[in-house]
Amino acid sequence: MSKKVLLGNEAIARGAYEAGCHVAAAYPGTPSTEILETIARDYRDIKSQWSPNEKVALEVVAGASIAGARALAAMKHVGLNVAADPLFTFSYTGVNGGMVIINADDPGAWSSQNEQDNRHFARAAKVPMIEPSGPAEAKEFVKLAFDISEQFDRPVIVRITTRIAHSQEIVELGEKKDVPVREFIRDPKKYVMIPAHARPRHKFIEEQLVKLKEYSNKSDLNRIEKGTTRRGIICNGVAYNYVKEVCPDDWVLKIGFIWPLPDDMIREFAGLVDEIIVVEELDPFIEEYVKAMGIKVRGKDIVPLLGELTPEIVDEALNKNRPLNSVPDYRNEIPGRPPQLCPGCPHAFVFEVLKKLDLHVNGDIGCYTLGVLPPYSAMHSQGCMGASIGMNLGFEKAHGPEMAAKSIAVIGDSTFIHSGITALIDLVYNKGTGTVLILDNRITAMTGHQDNPSTGKTLMGEDAYEIDLEQLVRAVGVKRVITVDPKNIEEFEKVVREEIAVREPSVIISLRKCVLIKN
Numbered sequence: 001m002s003k004k005v006l007l008g009n010e011a012i013a014r015g016a017y018e019a020g021c022h023v024a025a026a027y028p029g030t031p032s033t034e035i036l037e038t039i040a041r042d043y044r045d046i047k048s049q050w051s052p053n054e055k056v057a058l059e060v061v062a063g064a065s066i067a068g069a070r071a072l073a074a075m076k077h078v079g080l081n082v083a084a085d086p087l088f089t090f091s092y093t094g095v096n097g098g099m100v101i102i103n104a105d106d107p108g109a110w111s112s113q114n115e116q117d118n119r120h121f122a123r124a125a126k127v128p129m130i131e132p133s134g135p136a137e138a139k140e141f142v143k144l145a146f147d148i149s150e151q152f153d154r155p156v157i158v159r160i161t162t163r164i165a166h167s168q169e170i171v172e173l174g175e176k177k178d179v180p181v182r183e184f185i186r187d188p189k190k191y192v193m194i195p196a197h198a199r200p201r202h203k204f205i206e207e208q209l210v211k212l213k214e215y216s217n218k219s220d221l222n223r224i225e226k227g228t229t230r231r232g233i234i235c236n237g238v239a240y241n242y243v244k245e246v247c248p249d250d251w252v253l254k255i256g257f258i259w260p261l262p263d264d265m266i267r268e269f270a271g272l273v274d275e276i277i278v279v280e281e282l283d284p285f286i287e288e289y290v291k292a293m294g295i296k297v298r299g300k301d302i303v304p305l306l307g308e309l310t311p312e313i314v315d316e317a318l319n320k321n322r323p324l325n326s327v328p329d330y331r332n333e334i335p336g337r338p339p340q341l342c343p344g345c346p347h348a349f350v351f352e353v354l355k356k357l358d359l360h361v362n363g364d365i366g367c368y369t370l371g372v373l374p375p376y377s378a379m380h381s382q383g384c385m386g387a388s389i390g391m392n393l394g395f396e397k398a399h400g401p402e403m404a405a406k407s408i409a410v411i412g413d414s415t416f417i418h419s420g421i422t423a424l425i426d427l428v429y430n431k432g433t434g435t436v437l438i439l440d441n442r443i444t445a446m447t448g449h450q451d452n453p454s455t456g457k458t459l460m461g462e463d464a465y466e467i468d469l470e471q472l473v474r475a476v477g478v479k480r481v482i483t484v485d486p487k488n489i490e491e492f493e494k495v496v497r498e499e500i501a502v503r504e505p506s507v508i509i510s511l512r513k514c515v516l517i518k519n
Contacts, residue, residue, distance in 0.1 A: 020179030386419030
């Protein structure tokens with residue numbers, strides 16, 4: 001067998017290939033983007049696609065699974081929020097072919113609007129979750145996740161974090177498993193979740209959770225590593241590497257099966273040591289669970305709740321007993337280089353005008369969110385993907401039509417397709433009079449120039465129907481639609497002034513390619 005240095009995301013793609021995965025879908029989002037890009041580039045046997053959003057991606061994967069294929073969806077942590085509706089229902093239906101969901105959390109919020117701990121999703125949706133500690137494990141965990149999914153008739157979440165996704169490790173490459181697509185057998189009581197079917201499926205889920213807990217207790221994904229001290233450390237994910245580096249003499253319980261947690265192994269571990277500390281990033285998920293078992297542990301009283309851990313932070317907390325509020329933020333020791341729009345970016349022309357007009361700008365998720373920073377300082381709210389249009393309508397509902405003439409919603413082309421369309425329908429349906437500015441730079445730029453339904457190309461490089469944003473906007477009831485080149489600043493300013501002054505919904509499409517697109 002050969003070996004290769006791979007990113008965590010590349011290793012996950014390799015794991016899907018070796019597991020005999022047939023279908024993969026995602027919406028690009030850092031830190032998970034490279035998973036599908038690698039599949040499309042290197043493993044063409046897998047039918048891979050960018051979906052309009054994470055909800056659709058998971059629905060495609062669920063459909064493929066129910067039809068009998070092994071299927072994988074990948075998304076960042078906030079993407080799982082978007083996909084939560086199908087996640088909770090497909091937890092009930094279960095699978096036919098294995099269904100694996102890669103969830104990439106972002107401790108430190110390096111490229112996200114929050115620091116969300118999605119281990120809670122596994123508990124809430126009652127689905128198993130496993131978590132590797134490095135790229136090599138990530139490949140093997142993905143392969144095992146497909147087996148667990150089919151064995152227990154459950155979707156399986158593989159949780160990674162930014163540091164796992166974007167670190168590199170030597171990975172042993174295995175052979176592809178030849179897995180035939182299973183036959184689809186019609187079974188409405190399993191796959192159609194009307195209330196009469198959902199109730200017995202809930203009972204099935206609870207029964208499977210008991211079996212999964214037994215599996216977790218016996219799984220090699222969890223292991224006790226002996227030490228020479230009387231102190232024990234429970235850890236998971238990337239924190240395991242930091243613990244092994246700075247606490248080499250302590251006993252360690254490495255948790256790879258995050259949900260259900262291995263009760264029996266935790267009790268066994270507690271009997272081997274005098275003191276237990278839980279080292280985990282973000283929420284005290286494991287810590288609170290162990291305390292609920294009646295076992296005394298320490299955790300977030302010394303290990304930071306916020307941001308990423310590092311070997312230095314773990315060393316300070318466990319070996320030097322520094323109070324929590326004195327643990328240094330090593331990010332502040334690095335000279336600041338705030339992100340900014342690229343020179344010549346078409347969004348820059350837009351924000352020059354919006355700043356000049358002193359409009360209340362409801363922003364969205366994309367490169368253009370950088371309009372909040374100097375020298376523009378021309379964005380005043382921002383929530384989640386697609387929120388700008390609904391928020392702009394909320395401004396108008398709060399203060400009346402006069403506010404609509406002082407406000408504007410700004411949203412990118414890919415974000416508009418992701419979840420802005422329904423908000424625009426809401427604007428028209430509920431008689432809003434606001435203006436929406438779609439920044440169409442002909443690509444999904446923020447996550448590294450991925451194609452989307454308006455670019456005319458699929459993830460696999462095939463020609464596709466290119467959505468006409470003007471026609472789409474008109475189809476939902478907007479009569480005033482204007483496309484303008486923002487580089488023509490005088491014309492662009494004139495259009496903005498005219499559209500915010502009218503008392504009906506209007507959409508301006510700012511059309512100019514991203515400066516990093518070659519042709």
